[in-house]
């Protein structure tokens with residue numbers, strides 16, 4: 001089979017993403033973000049995100065087609081995120097994808113957003129070997145996956161039991177009086193801080209927690225510990241050392257993410273780790289992962305940053321892999337599934 | 348020939364052509380818009396024995412209606428039009444309800460209302476129909492509690508009230524055709540949500556220690 005030309009549509013959170021791939025070649029990746037509209041609320045407001053998707057969809061699709069230099073009629077298939085994510089937001093992409101597929105008489109593939117974060121790596125030009133462990137970290141999810149085969153065998157090892165890591169960054173940023181989104185702000189504030197200044201807790205890392213939650217994450221206790229620390233200093237009339245608090249908090253998040261991901265690789269005898277999700281933009285996370293993977297003999301894969309954040313190219317790339325594997329399209333009956341399990345790669 | 352969609356209540360899809368309803372299918376469940384929209388479009392084309400290339404436009408009801416469902420129809424209409432390379436004709440969903448009333452013989456002043464959930468109703472007032480049976484709306488669609496509507500909008504107490512629980516896509520399509528024939532204005536591209544997004548403003552950080 002020749003490489004299929006696939007359009008990918010992603011609307012699971014606050015980015016309206018439309019990407020176009022030809023097999024494993026990226027042709028276009030256009031993203032419209034409603035992030036600024038959420039800034040004053042300190043987090044993603046689902047209804048604002050959904051309204052923004054509706055407005056952004058047509059212009060985003062048109063610029064993706066222009067960027068790729070293809071027309072809608074040229075497409076071989078359409079792929080769309082059906083979950084997990086915010087249901088009202090997902091529905092915009094699903095409705096648009098279904099209508100487009102009918103108008104163009106093209107097959108439609110409803111795919112899993114999290115597996116899309118893994119699938120995007122096929123666009124890197126180097127063959128990804130399996131199995132691999134994947135650590136996906138964003139404002140919406142924090143998940144550790146075991147990928148034995150991209151199109152047929154993905155297993156959830158663990159995930160956050162409360163906040164996503166990105167949310168923890170947002171909440172701690174607010175606590176320190178820094179703007180939204182918190183990730184880049186904490187990063188900037190931490191630049192001159194001492195990551196060892198304050199020993200913040202590592203969630204679900206005590207032996208008793210590890211029994212039940214070996215690969216799960218928890219960030220709400222960490223956030224509370226930071227809040228307590230800041231309040232204690234303010235109550236005592238002391239100046240909060242923002243740089244040290246930011247650096248120490250970031251270190252706690254990064255430490256627990258990387259420690260658990262490497263433990264999974266070692267426990268399962270998988271010498272590969274793939275990173276994905278918007279929080280991968282955090283330089284400290286990439287550095288610590290590189291350092292510890294190097295020390296443990298684990299091959300580390302980090303897709304280009306523009307492909308780590310939520311985007312349509314990852315959905316198109318996964319769709320193309322499913323087509324190349326001979327999988328049947330999804331039909332028209334599927335809906336949004338805010339908690340779609342990773343085992344459902346194609347709905 | 349138009350493909351017509353309205354998701355301001357349940358999901359309704361129709362094909363109309365020259366004042367005739369060629370097909371109309373619906374799912375009245377108000378929570379399954381995204382699931383059923385594709386199948387309903389295929390079914391209506393099938394019932395009308397029409398192909399995508401036979402269509403000359405897409406008519407869409409812009410609400411008022413509860414946001415999540417309303418958006419599904421509009422997203423589908425926009426994308427379908429783009430894919431089929433045909434224009435979108437937007438109408439106010441209440442105007443389609445009023446148009447159906449006047450076509451059915453109702454005359455004079457009417458108040459059309461639909462369910463807005465949270466014990467409120469969307470409503471629009473019409474002073475009658477013009478020579479082409481096109482409804483003449485007075486003001487923009489609004490939102491009220493049913494009991495408040497009688498008091499706060501006292502001037503409309505004498506209007507014949509039509510509480511609809513359903514908007515037919517066929518009416519949306521027929522209205523769009525007639526608006527087009529007579530060169531009348533279509534609705535604006537913004538959905539008629541009539542409610543601001545539900546948000547809880549972040550009021551600084553809450554204290555965690557006693």
Ligand SMILES: [Zn+2]
Nearest residue numbers: 117138277310
């Ligand atoms: Zn994501």
